[in-house]
Amino acid sequence: MTTTGAERDAAGVEGGRRGWGWWGRRRSAVLDVSLAVVSALECGLEGVGFAEKASLPVPLGVLFGLVVGSVLVVRRRWPITVVLVSIAVTPAEMGYLMGLVGLYSLAASEVPRRFTAALAGMSTAAVYIVTVVRMRADVAQADVGQADFDPSGWYVPVMSLLLTLGLNAPPLLLGLYIGARRRLMESLRERADSLEQELSLLADRAEQRAQWARQEERTRIAREMHDVVAHRVSLMVVHAAALQAVALKDPQKAVKNAALVGDMGRQALTELREMLGVLREEAPAVPAAPVAAPLAAVGRAAAAAAEAAAQDGGPCLDALPDLVEQSRQAGAVVEFVVMGEARVYGAEVEQTAYRVVQEALTNVHKHAAGAEVVVRLAHREAEVAMQVENGPSDAGAAAADLPSGGNGLVGMRERVTRLDGAFVSGPTDAGGFRVSAVLPVAAAAEVVPQRSA
Structure with missing residues (x-):
């Protein structure tokens, strides 16, 4: 202390x-x-x-x-x-x-x-x-000896006044100066102590912000890795199970499923390389900053990396048909409905919408094998909404038996609330599950610049 x-x-x-x-x-x-x-x-x-x-x-x-x-x-x-x-x-x-x-x-x-x-x-x-x-x-x-000189007139009062001032004025003025100087030094000392306390508080707050930035960056990276890997690997497992089932009965379909598994694996590796490459490019800008600055700069650099990844080759709403088609190729019955006039949104808005639909479809493959799925995308005046609803799983369909960490819904909620959107998820009356998200376009456009058409 x-x-x-x-x-x-x-x-x-x-x-x-x-x-x-x-x-x-x-x-x-x-x-x-x-x-x-x-x-x-x-x-x-x-x-x-x-x-x-x-x-x-x-x-x-x-x-x-x-x-x-x-x-x-x-x-x-x-x-x-x-x-x-x-x-x-x-x-x-x-x-x-x-x-x-x-x-x-x-x-x-x-x-x-x-x-x-x-x-x-x-x-x-x-x-x-x-x-x-x-x-x-x-x-x-005393005997003055001068008849024309009368000391009782002005000489005595004036000389007495000069002697009095000569005795009393110097110590009084010196005391006033010393007292003022002492009070000034005390005020400066108190001000220096207050500044020292303020600097200590600022350093503590900077450390807290740095810890928050590091935690936020870990969460963001974990969310990105989960979204990229979980969906691709889930589809690969589904196709591998189908390949195992038809390998002897229908060799041509087995070859097709094997090709799909390879394509999905390459896509997953490509997305991972892009993400890690952007983070590696941002890393040299963080060191060599004074004391608390590098700690706070970690979060800013990571956020910049995420935005750069989103703007350069990241997923967007135009890729939703391909995403739905991949689920169809895995054997799922998926209906894709688009409402409203399609527009170009900010890169982070489109990436968030894509990831929500992607994770929702991944959950369907994990927990509702053989269920019918409806993917809805609505373009509204000041917002874009997406909904993924699946019915009850087919009892006759083989379960994929995929592990679940319970972070899919948490990651979707974090993504949506980061853009001041609304997120709702829960079971339906028919025994299925519904995931709904609404993203405000205006608020997000201020955060991320518009992507070119």
């Missing part, structure tokens, strides 16, 4: 959090603790001056500074707290490092922008006020 990058990162972060609190990684914890120590030392030193100005014991001022500076250790977990503490101690003139790092952490965090803007404004205002007061006190104590 494969894992995405986000899952691996999440697993790493969760594993780190179990050992390093809210930091997730050891170096993050070391960095924050180091900054907190430096900030505590800074605030502790500045606490000495704060204690003198506030008339407090120096150890108390140092302890206060150490506690205040240590708040920086929670900057990743609670950045708002760090900023609020830095704003609170700004009048005491301590916590400059904490204020800078706190603003950076706040801007880089997932805190809503309205809170970030409000806290940044409060921090800027506090620093500006303290800076103005400090500069006015320094200017008042």
